[in-house]
Amino acid sequence: MTRYIRHAAAFCALLLLALLVNATRIQLVQARSYDENPANRRHTIARYGQPRGDILVGGKPVTGSKDSGQQFRYERTYKNGPLYAPVTGFASQVYGTNLLEGAEDDILAGTDPLLSPLPLWNDLTRARNPGGHVVTTLDPAAQRAAYEGLGDRRGAVAALEPSTGRILALVSTPSYNPEELSGTDSAVAQAWTRLNQAADKPMLNRAVRQTYPPGSTFKVVTAAAALDAGVVEDVDEPTKSPDPYRLPGSSVRLTNEVEGCADASLRYAFAWSCNTVFAKLGVNVGVAGMRAAAAGFGFNERQLRVPFRVSPSTFDTRVDQAQLALSSIGQYNTRATPLQMAMVAGAVANNGSVRTPHLVERTTTDDGDTVSATGQRTLRQAMNPATAVQLRGLMTDVVERGTGKNAAIPGATVGGKSGTAQHGVHNSGTPYAWFISWAKADDAVEPGVAVAVVVEDAEADRGDISGGGDAAPIARDVMGAVLGR
Structure with a gap:
């Protein structure tokens, strides 16, 4: 009898050991696969089982959370949702997260280990901060000025602080209310379908995800390349540029919208946007020189994040001489985001240095203790400091006596460059109106803001559309809001 009891006890011990081994295998070896299994709803239920952290603008939250009483308990709310949608993005129980809601999800959801003084304990207890x-x-103030300036028109505005890279405004219109995507009911699915099928693409972040031909605003890059390469040594000397200019290896003749561009000086050509002068300068600099100059400003950079991804702005490097001429005036395959063109203006304002743009100052715990802070870094040196000084003078001339008079601000020095970019089959589309600029208050040591504005559907007849007329007033209001003017 005793032998049977011993055998039964040994068999039970073996079963217990097998159970412990299997439990260990499930909890340690296979835990990640179970956690990440789409059928496991515990993680999602826990994720929405507490209020989400907030995104702050000017020290005040522009997001919130409300208790829905449903299984996915807390739903995201937004204050002035359309105004800040290109920054916040959305946080949806059904469609996930994007933009800041996505890039900073671990902080906002409370899953980042840095939020806990004892992260190992949280792993063991499954506690959530x-x-x-x-x-x-x-x-x-700058964000609202940009949003109201664009109004009902399609377009975008990006503004930054040249010396630090801090993004001061990021607006895209038309916009949408991200709160429509919070929750799990049928209205969320209907809103998702409607927003994604809308012809005017309200969910497209035009400030960082859409690229446009930059038109004449790219002439800032071409001027910097010509000055740095020594192709132009004196901005007031004739450039030996014919009008019209026959594109090399082609029968196409490039013309201008204004008089006086034949053999014009760089100063005159910049102020009045002479296409012939800058096309020829780009050819004289050469493909390698123009490629290097564009890269210095951030073109062809594919890793830029702010912290969410920014679509790369591009300068085509496999071009013939005629294509190079057109690329040098911001046409052909040259494409840029509004943020990129704000970086171009910022480089001129910041002695040729391009600071890495960033949208997050710092992240904090629920109690306000700093978790991480964004450092200020130089992305590239776009041009020699002496060249930047010359370009600041040229851009100031544009506002004081050229095509950018609508950007002038009392009590401040403003430099700018207007642009009208052709696009579409045989340039049949409504031209994009561009304006890039920087501003320095008269009582300040250095420029405090650089801005880029693009308007897709300018309110004017096609022949009258211009960056100076349609985009410059928006840039002026944004810069004035930053400077307090």
């Missing part, structure tokens, strides 16, 4: 907060660099 309260969601942290994301403090942005945005200037609320």
Whole structure:
């Protein structure tokens, strides 16, 4: 009898050991696969089982959370949702997250280990920290000025602080209310379908995800390349540029919208945007020189994040001489985001140095303790400091006596460059109106803001559309909001 009891006890011990081994295998070896299994809803239920941390603008939250009483309990809310949608993005129980809501999801959801003083204990107990907060660099006055300036038109505005790279405004219109995508009911699915099928693409972040031909605003890059390469040594000397200019290896003749461009000086050509002068300068600099100059400003950079991804702006490097001429005036395959063109203006304002743009000042715990802070870094040196000084003078001339008079601000020095970019089959589309600029208050040591504005559907007859007329007033209002003018 005793032998049977011993055998039964040994068999039970073996079963217990097998159970412990299997439990260990499931909890340690296979835990990740179970956690990441789409059928496992525990993680999602826990994720929405507490309020989400907030995104702050000017020290005040522009997001919130409300208790829905449903299984996915807390739904995201937004204050002035359309105004800040190109920054916040959305946080949806059904469609996930994007933009800041996505890039800073671990902080906002409370899953980042840095939020806990004892992260190992949280791993063992499955405890969840309260969601942290994301403090942005945005200037609320500049953001609103950009949004109201664009109004009902399609377009975008990007503004930054040249000396630091802090993004002060990021606006895209038309916009949408991200709160429509919060929750799990049928209205969320209907909103998703409607927004994605809308012809005017309200969910497209035109400021960082859409690239446009930059038109004459790219002449800032071409001028910098010509000055750095010594192709132009004196901005007031004739450039030996014919009008019209026959594109090399082609029968196409490039013309201008204004008089006086034949053999014009760089100063005159820049102020009045002479296509012939800059096309010829680009050819004289050469493909390698133009490629290097464009890269110095950030073109062809594919890793830029702010912290969410920015679509790369491009300067085609496999071009013939005629294509190079057109690329040098911001046409052909040259493409740029509004943020990229704000970086171009910022480089001129910041002695040729391009600072890495960033949208997050710091992240904090729920109690306000700093978790991480964004350092200020130089992305590239776009041009010699002496060249930047010359370009600041040229851009100032544009506003004081050229095509950018609508950007002038009392009590401040403003430099700018207007642009009208052709696009579409045989240039049949409504031209894009561009304006890029920087501004320095008279009582300041250095420029405080650089801005880029693009308007897709300018309110004018096709022949009358211009960056100076349609985009410059928006840039002026944004710069004035930052400077307090």
